[in-house]
Amino acid sequence: MRLRYAPFYGLLLCLLTACTTLNVPAPTTWNQRVLAAYNSVDAAVQSVQTLAIAGKISKADAQSAHDRAVQLMDAIRLADELHGTNPTEGEDALAASIKTLQALQAELQKRQS
8 A cells, every 4th residue: 555655755755856946935044944954854754665665775774764864853953952042053053964864865866766
């Protein structure tokens, strides 16, 4: 039954990564950027599940990617908390989390081919 939704998750990931091409406005406020980061992590987790179901990654690779996604969620939460007391450090922490998330997404996109 899960295989029935596998193409949907791949399409969702492609749509999310194509938002800039489609002229969807980039998040501008702190809260919008944090929410976008959380949503991107969620999309990555869905992609991991889809790739695992489709047999394109091993269970060990899926678990590793999932663990990294959980670490990214924690890092985003910590960046948000830090932003409340030190906005500059919070911005830097969120930027580092997003850079790591982009690397994870690029790795997952390679596996979809």
